[in-house]
Amino acid sequence: MSDICSLNIRLRKRDLSRFFAVTDTRPNDWETVEAHRATVELYMPEANYAFYDELTTAAVDGLVFFGDHGSGDDYRPASFVSLRNEYLEVPTDNEGYLCIRATISTDNPTRAVVVPRELEEANRYLVAVNDVRTDFDIADGITHIDIETLIL
Numbered sequence: 001m002s003d004i005c006s007l008n009i010r011l012r013k014r015d016l017s018r019f020f021a022v023t024d025t026r027p028n029d030w031e032t033v034e035a036h037r038a039t040v041e042l043y044m045p046e047a048n049y050a051f052y053d054e055l056t057t058a059a060v061d062g063l064v065f066f067g068d069h070g071s072g073d074d075y076r077p078a079s080f081v082s083l084r085n086e087y088l089e090v091p092t093d094n095e096g097y098l099c100i101r102a103t104i105s106t107d108n109p110t111r112a113v114v115v116p117r118e119l120e121e122a123n124r125y126l127v128a129v130n131d132v133r134t135d136f137d138i139a140d141g142i143t144h145i146d147i148e149t150l151i152l
Contacts, residue, residue, distance in 0.1 A: 009042050
């Protein structure tokens with residue numbers, strides 16, 4: 001059984017052989033999108049289940065990377081990062097923007113309240129991906145989200 005999607009990942013060039021071993025892939029299974037100093041961005045048009053198991057294993061094994069994947073039949077698009085042996089993944093829309101659910105406030109039906117757990121996960125992701133991008137010498141972007149309520 002399979003559920004495939006596209007996947008982009010950036011990692012250190014020196015980690016490529018370990019990455020290919022963990023994902024049980026070969027270099028020619030991937031397209032090289034961009035090489036940047038000591039890192040490389042790879043693209044896989046058909047990653048089974050977004051390589052979730054393989055990427056979490058790679059994270060636990062200490063590989064450092066970040067990227068994104070498209071949607072499959074059973075999951076939405078997401079951005080991911082691996083840092084300090086931890087794999088973090090946050091949902092995105094089809095344009096790559098982070099998605100955080102909101103609910104209607106019980107105190108005020110004209111206000112939406114961000115789901116706190118999802119806000120915390122998005123903040124953790126943004127801090128981690130910023131750290132990795134800085135380590136890879138390609139830093140940019142926002143590092144945290146500070147939203148408590150949204151006005152409808």
